[in-house]
Amino acid sequence: MKGALPLPGFRDFYPDDLARRAHIARAWRAVARRFAFVEYDGPPLEPLELYTQKSGEEIVTQLYAFTDKGAREVSLRPEMTPTFARMVAAKANALRKPVRWFSLPQLFRYERAQKGRLREHFQLNVDIVGETSERADAELLAVALEICAELELGAADIRARVSDRRLLSAILNALGLTDAQHGVAYAVIDKVERASRESSMAKLTEAGVTAEAAEALLATVGATTVEALRARFGAHVAVVEALDRLERYLGLMDAYGYRDWVVLDLTIVRGLAYYTGIVFELFDAQGEFRAVAGGGRYDNLLQALGGVDLPALGFGMGDVVLGELLAARGKLDGVKAATPEVWLIAEERVSPAEVIRVGQALRAAGAAVEYAIGDATMNKQRKVSHTAESEHVCFLSGDPAMEGMIGYKRVAARAPLRGLPEQGEHVLELEAVLQAFRRAHGRD
RNA sequence: GUGGCUGUAGCUCAACUGGUUAGAGCACCGGUCUGUGGCACCGGGGGUUGCGGGUUCAAGUCCCGUCAGUCACCCCA
Known part of the structure; x- marks a missing residue:
């Protein structure tokens, strides 16, 4: 209506909104920490070339880019990976391998906002550099799934769909597709869920794929088990090799305790051209939202972006879709802005200075304390405290x-503090109250 | 960038086929209650109906444009 609004696709975070965002960020950091990843960050504004060099032409049209006052072509970061690659490459020799880093960047893109996609979002990035084994891929997926578990989502809520570029490539070769036809095949497979069978067939045959191979391909990508693919392509060495790897990977997911969350799904391709191995996307099991997270192995990207030849893999998880999913499943219901721990009510004859002195004593004990700043009757103060x-x-x-004494009453339905009465209004020694808060805040 | 739908107080909504100073609940602010009170009662602020133009004696209601939101397409880091 009136007054200034945020730019399209940008969000104001009121205290309750920020509490929800912080709740998610807390889970991100807690799990990353449990897996012993360390946090890093880079500039939110980067030289435009960082993204135009190695990213596709398409991505450039969606950059939030402009010319700065120094006539430099710059862009708000649309993704973290180029920055990450630069940072790792610059100190590649000095870093202990594998590198296990994570970041919580705010990312930007210039395109029309829609459900689950804004012009700005916060995205957890978790990356591992320096490991070629599928054990690293399993570790990475375990981090993503453990975050979901941390946020009280279970195997019934989240589905991890996994595939492998090497497997898909080997299958395409086995079906007789030329290398030049792989690109089109990836694009078709990526959209096979949303596109009609006719249009998928048309795109493949237009690219020169025989109708027979195209049909075989569309049938094959529907496979959901390693066994089914092994039965069909058991004679092809490259396919078998990829299947063996995938089987080991899935076995490791079992060891992590997340095998139930994972399904093989060859239609998971990931749009970005730089993926080279196992890829995955997390979806809500009911299929009503966009992908919650996605990632995979990109063994050649550091070479291309940073000039060091190191294998790498990573995933991104944004706050928007995840927040929508959590809200829909009622997992954010109790997440609200913080409230005061203690409200100090003073009779009219108590001086402001005395209120402040007691307030400071409580704060020194660790409590979050508020009181009426202006003049207010006892009634008013009671009402406001509620x-x-x-x-x-x-x-x-x-x-x-009453020198040295203080009235005390527990109001909210949270856990009572040790050493303080659970109900009713009491007159206690101020020191006893301070002691209880010191203990509650680990300051005794 | 293309298309569909939507747009009345901070929020949720109301206002017969166009017809007097656009209402209610919640929220917010103030007052009463000398007080266990997240209560009750009383009162108040807040909207040029997103904005602009048009049709009409008369527009929140109809038409056009525009902006914003939303959904889909494109694309997806």
Whole structure:
């Protein structure tokens, strides 16, 4: 209506919104930390060339790019990988391998906003550099799934669909497609779920694929087990090799405790051309949202972007779709902005200075303390302490006989503090109250 | 970039086929309650109906444009 609004595709985070975002970020950091990844960051604004060099032409039209006051062509970062590659490449020899880094960048793209896609979002990036084994791929997927578990999503909520570029490539060769036809095949397979069978067939045959091979391909990508593919392509060495690797990978997922979440799905291609091995995408099991996360192995990208030949793999997980999914499953219901722990109510005869002194003593004990800044009657103060949803209320009497004492009442339905009464209004030693908060905040 | 749908207070919505100063609940602010009170009662602020133009005696209601939101396409880091 009136006044300034955020730019299209950008979000204001009111306290409750920020609490939800922080809830997600907390899970990201907690799990990354448990897997002993370390956090890094880079500039949100980068030279335009960083993205135009190695990314496709298409991506350039969606860059949030402009010319700065120094006539430099710059772009807000649309992805973290180029920055990551640069940073790793610059110190490649000095870094202990494998590199296990993660970041929580805010990323930008200039395109029309739609469900699950804005012009700005926060995206967890987790990468491993220096390991060719599928054990690294399994470790990576385990991080992604453990984050979902951390956010109280289970195998019934999340499906990890995995594939392998090497497997798909070997299958295409086995079906008689030329290398030149692989690109078209990838594009068709990527869209096979949404496109009609006729249009898929048409695109393949237009590229010179025989109708017979095209039909075989469309039938093959429907396979959901290693066994089915082994039965069909058991005679092709490259396919078998890829299947063996995938089988070991799935076996490792079992060891992590996440085998139930994972399904083989050859239609997972990932748009980016730089993927070279196992790729995966996380979806909600009910299929009503966009991908929650996606990633895979990109063994040649560091060479191309940073000039060092190191194998690498990683995934990204954005806050938008994940937040939508969590909200839909009721997992964010209790996530609200923080409320005061203690509200200090003072009788009218108590001086502001005395309120401040007690407030500071409580804060020194670790408590989050608020009180009426302006003049307010006792009634008013009580009312405000309730609307502010403070957990505890303390009363200051101006009575000289009450020196060193304080009124106390627990209000909110949260866990009571050890050493303080659970209900009713009481007069306690101020020191006893401070002691209870010190203990609650680990400051005793 | 293309197309569909939508656009009334902070939020959820109302206003017969176009017809007087656009209403309600919640939220917010203030007051009463000398007080266990997230209560009750009273009162208040807040909308040139997204914006601009047109049709009409008269437009929140109809038409056009525009902006925004939303969904889909394109694309997906």
